[in-house]
Each structure stands twice: as structure tokens, then as C-alpha cells.
Amino acid sequence: MNGISGISFQETKTELRVHVSKSKKNTSSGTMKKRLPYNFKQLSRQISQAKTSDAARPLVNKIRSKLSWLYKKLRTGEYGDSEISAAIVHAAAMERIAKRKVRHLEEEENAENGGTGAVNSPGEEEEEVYGKDELKESLEENEEITEEKMKQMMEEIERLEDEFNEDMISELKDMISCAGKDMSEDEIKEFKRRHREDEDRQLMKADLKYMKALFDRLEQEKKQAGYSGLSSGENTSSSFSMSVDCVPEIEMAEPEAGSTVDINA
Secondary structure, three states: OEEEEEEEEEEOOOEEEEEEEEEEOOOOOOOOOEOOOOOHHHHHHHHHHOOOHHHHHHHHHHHHHHHHHHHHHHHHOOEOHHHHHHHHHHHHHHHHHHHHHHHHHHHHHHHHOOOOOOOOOOOOOOOOOOOHHHHHHHHHHOOOOOHHHHHHHHHHHHHHHHHHHHHHHHHHHHHHHHOOOOOOHHHHHHHHHHHHHHHHHHHHHHHHHHHHHHHHHHHHHHHHHHHHHHOOOOOEEEEEEEEEEOOOHHHHOOOOOOOOOOOOO
């Protein structure tokens, strides 16, 4: 809303100058959120590049540490809820994929050493998203997140768990077909190929989902910035001056006929 924030007068020998300052009230709400320093490609790339179970195993703990870090950032309320929610879902997916890759590589190494290719059955070491209780506590401690947003976040995590549980069914079928027999070199190659395809598909799906969340956020920020610009999102002020020609005070009581008044906005 526009209004007058100040008026000042300046009198000289020949004129009275009036300065009027108008301010535009800031109607934007909330504070600017920080950018979340989360490198989603780094996690997926490290999982993809792991060639042995010994190389892949430490990634599980590394990603769990990243999840705990994200939960702490969530508590602060300093980051946009949509941005940090997308990062948590992505990191949770990375943790599950990393655990799956460890198992895949163990199976392949077992088969190459003359075993059957079977190790722990799918689901034996699977669990709900790491730190799920900690996530709930972080959501509750963030005063800016609404109950609706909390519900959406937990539903997203549960959908992620369901997707991985469904995938484990097909893995179990593959393991049953390999159990109790030695695998030939060609069978081992096919075994590896299926594993890499499964991992790459899951990694790409998680990365694309996170990227979509980023694009949606940027688009929303763009719209909000445009709206703020139209509806006075920032404090702005303008001023104008006007001059009134006058004669010395002693003569003002009896102005001369035909005298003029000039007003310059």
C-alpha cells in the first residue's frame, strides 16, 4: 500500500519548497531461505562407480551420515521445506540402493569364487528408511512445517519403502533360480548385467525425481519473484518536490495583481 512517509519544507528568499516522500509498504511474508548444500550427483556417482563389495560397503554408512545431517538441517527451519524434503527422499533412496549394490557385488564375488551366487536373501538386511524416527522428530521440531507437509513427507518415505519391497520380489526369484548350482562364466556375466541394470535404473529414477523437485522449486520461486515485483515485494520509496514562488513576507499580505504561482512536481 502506498503512503506518505514524510514531508519537509525549505523556505528561501524567493520560494517555498515542499518535499514529499512516498513509501511502498513491504507485503512479502517470511524470510529468504538458505540454499541447501546437497550434491545429489556425488552420491549416485559413487554408488555407480563402486566395483567391489568392499568399496560399496562404506558408502552405506556415508549416506546414513548424510541422512542424519539432513535431519539436523530440517530441524533448523532455515531451508525450504520442499527442497530439504526432496533431498531426504533422494538420500534415503541412495542408502537403499547402496545396500542393494553391496549384496549384488557379494553375490557376484561368491559366484566367481565357485559359489552359487546366493548370499543373504533379499529383505534379510533390508529395513525401513534409516533414521525414520529421527526424521519424525525433526519434522515435529521444525515449527514452520505444517501438519499437511509432515504427512506428505512421511507418505513419500513410505512409498519409497514400498517400491523397494516390490523390487525385492523379483530379486528373490532370480536368487531361487541360481541357488544350488554352480554358475558358468556366461551366467555370471548375465548375473552382473541384470544387477547393473537394476542399480542404474534405481539411481536414474531417484536422480530424475530429485531434479524434477529442483525445477519445480525454481519455477515456484520465479513465479513468487514476479508476483512480489508486481505487488511491492520489496520496500521502495519515491519522492517529489514542488516549488511555490513567493514574495518576501512583508509583501505577502498585499500580493500584487497578476502575480503567478508556479508548481513543479
